[in-house]
Amino acid sequence: MIISIASGKGGTGKTTISTNLALSIDQEVQLLDCDVEEPNCHLFLNPVIEKKEKVLAAVPKIDLEKCTFCKKCMDICRYGAIAVLKKDVLTFENLCHSCGGCFEVCPENAVIEKERSLGDVELGSVNNIPFVQGRLDIGQVMVPPIIKKVRSYTDPDMVTIIDAPPGTSCPVISAMNGADFVLLVTEPTPFGLHDLKLAVETVKILDIPHGLVINRAGLGNDDVKIYAQKENLPILMEIPFDKKIAQIYSKGRMIVDEMPEYKEKFQTLFEKISQLVKKGGQK
Amino acid sequence: MKELVILSGKGGTGKTSITAAFASLAENMVFCDADVDAADLHLILEPDFKVVSDFKGGHEAVINPDKCTGCGRCLEVCKFDAVRFDDAKDTFEVDPIECEGCGVCFDLCPDQAIDFPEVVCGQWYISNTRYAPMVHARLGIAQENSGKLVSLVRQEARKIATRENLDLILTDGPPGIGCPVIASIGQATAILIIAEPTVSGLHDMERVGQLSKHFNIPAMVCINKFDLNIDQTKKIETLAKENNIIIVGKIPFDQTFTESMIQAKTIFEYDKESQASIEVRKIWDTILSLPEFNAPVSNTVLQHL
Numbered sequence: 001m002i003i004s005i006a007s008g009k010g011g012t013g014k015t016t017i018s019t020n021l022a023l024s025i026d027q028e029v030q031l032l033d034c035d036v037e038e039p040n041c042h043l044f045l046n047p048v049i050e051k052k053e054k055v056l057a058a059v060p061k062i063d064l065e066k067c068t069f070c071k072k073c074m075d076i077c078r079y080g081a082i083a084v085l086k087k088d089v090l091t092f093e094n095l096c097h098s099c100g101g102c103f104e105v106c107p108e109n110a111v112i113e114k115e116r117s118l119g120d121v122e123l124g125s126v127n128n129i130p131f132v133q134g135r136l137d138i139g140q141v142m143v144p145p146i147i148k149k150v151r152s153y154t155d156p157d158m159v160t161i162i163d164a165p166p167g168t169s170c171p172v173i174s175a176m177n178g179a180d181f182v183l184l185v186t187e188p189t190p191f192g193l194h195d196l197k198l199a200v201e202t203v204k205i206l207d208i209p210h211g212l213v214i215n216r217a218g219l220g221n222d223d224v225k226i227y228a229q230k231e232n233l234p235i236l237m238e239i240p241f242d243k244k245i246a247q248i249y250s251k252g253r254m255i256v257d258e259m260p261e262y263k264e265k266f267q268t269l270f271e272k273i274s275q276l277v278k279k280g281g282q283k
Numbered sequence: 284m285k286e287l288v289i290l291s292g293k294g295g296t297g298k299t300s301i302t303a304a305f306a307s308l309a310e311n312m313v314f315c316d317a318d319v320d321a322a323d324l325h326l327i328l329e330p331d332f333k334v335v336s337d338f339k340g341g342h343e344a345v346i347n348p349d350k351c352t353g354c355g356r357c358l359e360v361c362k363f364d365a366v367r368f369d370d371a372k373d374t375f376e377v378d379p380i381e382c383e384g385c386g387v388c389f390d391l392c393p394d395q396a397i398d399f400p401e402v403v404c405g406q407w408y409i410s411n412t413r414y415a416p417m418v419h420a421r422l423g424i425a426q427e428n429s430g431k432l433v434s435l436v437r438q439e440a441r442k443i444a445t446r447e448n449l450d451l452i453l454t455d456g457p458p459g460i461g462c463p464v465i466a467s468i469g470q471a472t473a474i475l476i477i478a479e480p481t482v483s484g485l486h487d488m489e490r491v492g493q494l495s496k497h498f499n500i501p502a503m504v505c506i507n508k509f510d511l512n513i514d515q516t517k518k519i520e521t522l523a524k525e526n527n528i529i530i531v532g533k534i535p536f537d538q539t540f541t542e543s544m545i546q547a548k549t550i551f552e553y554d555k556e557s558q559a560s561i562e563v564r565k566i567w568d569t570i571l572s573l574p575e576f577n578a579p580v581s582n583t584v585l586q587h588l
Contacts, residue, residue: 008321009294009295009321009323010291010293010294010295010321010458011293011294011295011296011458012294012295015483037292037458037459037460037461037464037490038292038293038458038459038460038483038486038487038490040293040482040483040486040487043482043483043486044482076386076387076390078342078384078385078386079385097383097385098362099362099363099383099385099386099387100360100362100387101360101385101386101387101390101391104360104387104391105390105391136460136461138460138490138493138494138497139465139494139497139498140461141430141461141462141465142462143461143462165459166294166320166321166458166459167320167321167429167457167458167459168320168321168422168424168425169320169422169425169426169427169429169463170425170426170427170429171459171461173380173425177380187295189541189544189545190323190326190544190545190547191299191323191326191544194321194323194326195321195323198321198424201424202424202425205380205424205425206380206425219541220541220544220545221545243511246511247511247512249481250479250480250481250482250484250511250512250515251481251482251512251514251515252481252482252483
């Protein structure tokens, strides 16, 4: 079973829920940190990293000996990454999306594949829980290939918890697509509610059963609850707004370690998710 | 003309609340909401959506089943796993969510059985607010090209600033360090990082700091909710000094931010004597007086992401 933890708005508590949930449940579980722009799970879990792999993308390099300057590579490239001049060809790696069109279309085999690094994937474990995280290189923009690489380590025999990035565009989709359940985390403020609505639209497009965790309950107002009721969106857990929890988080510690009574609450959360997945859940 | 871009790396540190607070203080300016994925600034500034335009961000491949001969060339060339064979319908199909819009299948289909229509990926708006003009946008759910839309809203904000002779563009940036963030900082005068004193706040601020160094744009930091964890605040200050990030101030934890948000007000409109208001005013004056914020722009980000 794959559970993606998502939110729309950043900073609502995705990482807190992902890490504490992973440490609480009694089944075999793995944790995948797919917020590859800002991966944070490792800061709370301190996993032992055993293996590191580069995520590479193929970019073109032109063999000028073979090139006849026919411009077919430039014409197929929709990203402006190739400029064919009279006696030279310029390539702009940062614009390339690695669609492979230039390799396919060159009649002279003059476009050579060169590898460019997009980021890393690290594998390790904490308390016998397998852990995988992706990390985008500074200055790079192609996030989905790194998320896909992290997700390639999904073990179908385990519960897979995915910490997704914020937002509603391609990186989030890559982290939610194919999940059995999306757990949305929000805070009861106008910003939290606004971005929750966007996140709900996103999971509906992907047609995945979903439920809600309200973090920092008591902070703002009741509008999130009213919305959830109206939308038939099950509230699976509430974590109160508590300065003690904020401080535990700020130090990089785990709620379930410092406030052990929470372990049971996260177990209950998992049971509720399992039931919803069994039922086919709310779509 | 200057542009200040507010970033954080980590989400939820207070970017939008602080940008809105600056709205009460800044003069002769235009707002730009570059968080096109999950924009929130409009919830406080209440823009009037005066001009609404479609954002045509790209194209999408669509297979015409009447012309398709089932040769599978599209499946073979697609690097994004967007082409699938649908057994039930006995045809090839493109999954619009996975399609990157590269057009390679469209160009290479031997039977011209693939259409490649331009798609509307969102909307962008020019608005009036009670403070200043505002350019903002909404990327469609599950759409590509957030970077392009960010570049577009920034260009439009720049046009308004030029036309109306405004000195400042105040840009609320997206979280992270990827495509939309890089699109939001090219040619900016400076970046203001809103950091929070947590292990993740520190880690994420470091990554934004590296990004600003990579693109050679001056960076400043303001620590929000600094009294939540004084040790982490000190670590942020040390990290900032080591990386030439200018510390412009610290804001205590203050419920005023949430209370004012609920009333759709800036913190100055809600309570200008609050601790947060006093500190934000100091920070704003500090930013305006910094030599780095008054120096000519020189940086190297490519504009056509």
